[in-house]
Amino acid sequence: MFIETERIGPNLIVQIDGELDLETSPLFREKIETKLNQYELIKHLILDLQKVNFIDSSGLGAILGRFRRLSQEGGRVSAVNVSPQVKRIFELSGLLKIIKIYSDRQQALKS
Amino acid sequence: MVDNYLKFEFPSLPQNVGIARTMTAAFAAQLEFNLAEIEEIRVAVSEAVSNCVIHGYPGKVGIVQLELAVIKDSLVITIRDFGKGIADINQAKQATFSTDPERMGLGLVFMESFMDQLKIISKPDEGTTVIMKKHPERGFANVGISRNC
Numbered sequence: 001m002f003i004e005t006e007r008i009g010p011n012l013i014v015q016i017d018g019e020l021d022l023e024t025s026p027l028f029r030e031k032i033e034t035k036l037n038q039y040e041l042i043k044h045l046i047l048d049l050q051k052v053n054f055i056d057s058s059g060l061g062a063i064l065g066r067f068r069r070l071s072q073e074g075g076r077v078s079a080v081n082v083s084p085q086v087k088r089i090f091e092l093s094g095l096l097k098i099i100k101i102y103s104d105r106q107q108a109l110k111s
Numbered sequence: 112m113v114d115n116y117l118k119f120e121f122p123s124l125p126q127n128v129g130i131a132r133t134m135t136a137a138f139a140a141q142l143e144f145n146l147a148e149i150e151e152i153r154v155a156v157s158e159a160v161s162n163c164v165i166h167g168y169p170g171k172v173g174i175v176q177l178e179l180a181v182i183k184d185s186l187v188i189t190i191r192d193f194g195k196g197i198a199d200i201n202q203a204k205q206a207t208f209s210t211d212p213e214r215m216g217l218g219l220v221f222m223e224s225f226m227d228q229l230k231i232i233s234k235p236d237e238g239t240t241v242i243m244k245k246h247p248e249r250g251f252a253n254v255g256i257s258r259n260c
Binding site for chain 1: 125126128129132147150153154157158161164165217218220221224
């Protein structure tokens with residue numbers, strides 16, 4: 001799995017390439033935590049899932065963990081470019097109640 | 112009667128979760144599953160093997176067995192560990208039953224939702240066996256499918 005991050009003002013965009021599961025979720029967590037600690041004023045985490053072809057409950061848990069941190073600090077989490085398979089997992093898990101999905105980065109940045 | 116089968120054994124390492132679901136998807140391709148069903152099978156196997164790693168052998172590495180079989184045009188997946196076991200399976204099935212803030216406790220919910228049948232046999236300190244069955248939707252009347260064994 002590859003992770004790239006980009007900061008645009010209070011937004012942290014995270015592009016994930018690969019599968020988000022038990023093996024890869026620790027790296028996902030570590031990379032984002034490092035960036036959140038580095039840039040203290042991040043209020044909006046935007047996950048670009050265009051290249052994520054698999055996610056299970058371990059991956060969802062890692063996303064939930066970041067939501068918990070950001071929401072405590074008055075922030076939020078969004079997801080963009082979500083495939084139908086990943087969206088279905090989001091729906092079943094109830095994660096869509098706390099994380100908004102946008103069609104692309106621009107929509108998420110405007111929100 | 113078993114039409115075809117594969118058996119694997121591997122250590123309960125996180126990197127084997129992806130290998131297990133990939134092998135299962137390749138095996139399942141011999142049946143007429145559509146892509147959405149293959150995706151569901153991948154998630155179910157990922158959850159079952161992840162449970163072996165996290166809950167079966169917490170803090171250590173043990174043996175996980177994966178058996179794949181085609182029986183009467185259905186895929187039967189058996190995942191077995193010889194670890195800690197589950198004291199109360201009904202409690203484990205609750206979506207909120209997870210003490211780790213990084214986990215959602217949804218593994219069993221996904222397995223139950225995505226497979227036609229799910230059976231869990233477990234004894235504390237002896238291990239857990241998960242048996243899951245799925246029949247391709249195509250050409251198969253969607254009636255009378257039991258969600259529980």
